[in-house]
Amino acid sequence: MTLKRTPLYEAHRSLGARMIEFGGFELPVQYTSIREEHCAVREAAGLFDASHMGRIEFEGSDAIAAADGLFSRNLTGLEPGRVQYGLLCNENGGVVDDITCYRVSEGFAFWCVNASNIEKDHRWILDHVASAAGVHNASEETGLLAVQGPASEAILSKVGAPEAAALRRFRFAQMQVADCPAFVSRTGYTGADGFEIYLSSGDLPQVFDALLGEGEPLGLRPAGLGARDTLRLEAALPLYGHELDDDTSPLAAGLERFVDLETGGFIGAEAIARDRDAGLEQQLVGFELEERGVARAGCAVALAGETIGRVTSGGPSPTLGKSIGLAYVSAGVTEPGSGFQVVVRDRALQARVVETPFV
Numbered sequence: 116m117t118l119k120r121t122p123l124y125e126a127h128r129s130l131g132a133r134m135i136e137f138g139g140f141e142l143p144v145q146y147t148s149i150r151e152e153h154c155a156v157r158e159a160a161g162l163f164d165a166s167h168m169g170r171i172e173f174e175g176s177d178a179i180a181a182a183d184g185l186f187s188r189n190l191t192g193l194e195p196g197r198v199q200y201g202l203l204c205n206e207n208g209g210v211v212d213d214i215t216c217y218r219v220s221e222g223f224a225f226w227c228v229n230a231s232n233i234e235k236d237h238r239w240i241l242d243h244v245a246s247a248a249g250v251h252n253a254s255e256e257t258g259l260l261a262v263q264g265p266a267s268e269a270i271l272s273k274v275g276a277p278e279a280a281a282l283r284r285f286r287f288a289q290m291q292v293a294d295c296p297a298f299v300s301r302t303g304y305t306g307a308d309g310f311e312i313y314l315s316s317g318d319l320p321q322v323f324d325a326l327l328g329e330g331e332p333l334g335l336r337p338a339g340l341g342a343r344d345t346l347r348l349e350a351a352l353p354l355y356g357h358e359l360d361d362d363t364s365p366l367a368a369g370l371e372r373f374v375d376l377e378t379g380g381f382i383g384a385e386a387i388a389r390d391r392d393a394g395l396e397q398q399l400v401g402f403e404l405e406e407r408g409v410a411r412a413g414c415a416v417a418l419a420g421e422t423i424g425r426v427t428s429g430g431p432s433p434t435l436g437k438s439i440g441l442a443y444v445s446a447g448v449t450e451p452g453s454g455f456q457v458v459v460r461d462r463a464l465q466a467r468v469v470e471t472p473f474v
Contacts, residue, residue: 121166122258122319130337137340138230140167149341153433156307156346157474159334160264162326163343165304165311166319169233169254171240172225178249179224185243186216187365187374187381193218198285198300201373202365203239204383208390209361210368212236213353215302217287217313225253227313229355243382258319262326263309263346266333271299271310273329274322279310293325304343306350306472348428351401351441351471357412357427358399358441364390367443368399397424397443401471404438404457406464415458416442416466423448426457434474441471 118141127134132143143164145152155161173182183190187202195218203211212232218224228236237252244250262270271279274293279301282288287300295318303309314322327337344354353359358368364387365374375381376388404410410429415422429440440457448455451470456463 119167121164122316123164123166123323126320126323127164127337132337132339135340138167140230142167143337143339145339145341146337149339149345150433152336152338152342153345155334155336156264156305156309156338156342157434158264159336160262160266160270160309160330161305161336161338161342162323162330163261163263163338164259164319164323165261166258166316167230168259169228169230169236169252170225170257170259170313171228171233171237172223172251172253173249174223174251175249176222177246178244179222181244181246181250182224182226182240184381185240186214187383188216189375189378190216190218190224193224195220196286196288198287198302200285202370203236204365204381204387205361206383206386207362208364208383208386210355210359210363210365211239211361213355213359213370217298217300219298227259232355256316258314258316260312260314260319260323260326261303261305261309262312262330262335263303263305263307263338264335265308266330266335267307267309270326270330270333270335273333274325282310293322295322297322304352305346306352306474307346344428345430345433348430348439348441349432349434349472349474351473353399353441354428364395366390367395367397395446398446398449399427399441399443400449400468401473402440402442402455402457402466403469404440404464404466408457408459408462408464409438410440410442410457410459410464410466416444416455417458417463418445418448418455423455429457432473439469439473440466444468
């Protein structure tokens with residue numbers, strides 16, 4: 116399979132990045148070390164190339180009204196300049212994808228979708244709207260950079276976007292970044308304060324270089340997928356294909372606040388309501404290992420010798436100095452303090468449920 120590359124591929128190589136496959140793309144997993152890049156985000160700032168993520172646009176009242184019937188939250192009531200996290204669900208209540216929706220104006224919105232789901236989501240939309248008019252897959256035309264960490268506000272100011280400081284969480288605005296037009300939102304996938312910058316793919320190198328140059332004196336470091344994963348795990352943010360998939364209810368994943376069942380109307384709402392009324396057999400929990408070891412995705416979770424679930428994400432937490440993870444477990448052992456074992460290489464390691472986010 117030929118892997119896709121973002122317009123920053125050569126920049127990553129010149130910075131010494133180690134490249135891996137992710138979502139059909141060849142992307143940097145780390146430049147120096149995952150721990151160093153992780154700590155840079157927690158203490159100063161990290162710069163991520165997230166241009167593998169997809170962008171699907173909706174233009175015109177008909178297109179936005181149609182999109183509202185697919186999105187798990189009220190899109191038509193979303194004010195311009197606001198961002199909403201939500202879900203696309205199938206008829207059985209499983210998650211087609213988790214996405215962020217940006218309402219630009221009364222007649223224009225776009226969705227940021229996961230890289231591995233770009234074509235799947237686009238087909239899903241076209242198969243479930245009355246007319247494809249106004250729906251456009253702009254993924255190859257646009258890029259996405261993320262500046263995350265406590266120094267991110269000062270860094271945006273140094274590249275000509277001081278107005279970013281006025282943005283509240285889950286708000287966005289159009290502005291110039293390093294003399295390039297962009298949508299800048301106060302959002303991210305790290306659990307840290309920061310910004311995501313949507314711009315033309317042709318402007319990516321200029322903005323990336325400007326951010327690195329101006330941000331380095333403030334502690335900014337380029338960061339790869341490795342740090343992105345440890346950061347999102349500490350924040351207990353779901354990763355599609357791990358915590359979410361076509362067979363998983365958003366309720367089991369703890370995402371009920373992002374599913375508007377009162378007004379309903381979106382595909383999957385009836386099935387999700389039935390799941391809610393019937394009760395959930397398994398739920399997603401956060402856990403810490405109480406013994407030395409590292410729990411990884413796929414490890415079995417056991418209690419009294421019986422398998423009661425599986426780990427979906429896990430690894431060492433650079434911030435906490437502990438091994439943490441997310442797992443689906445039987446509904447009876449979901450309260451904080453509940454104990455179970457995680458089977459790591461045929462060893463049953465003691466673990467306990469903890470509150471999330473971890474950090």
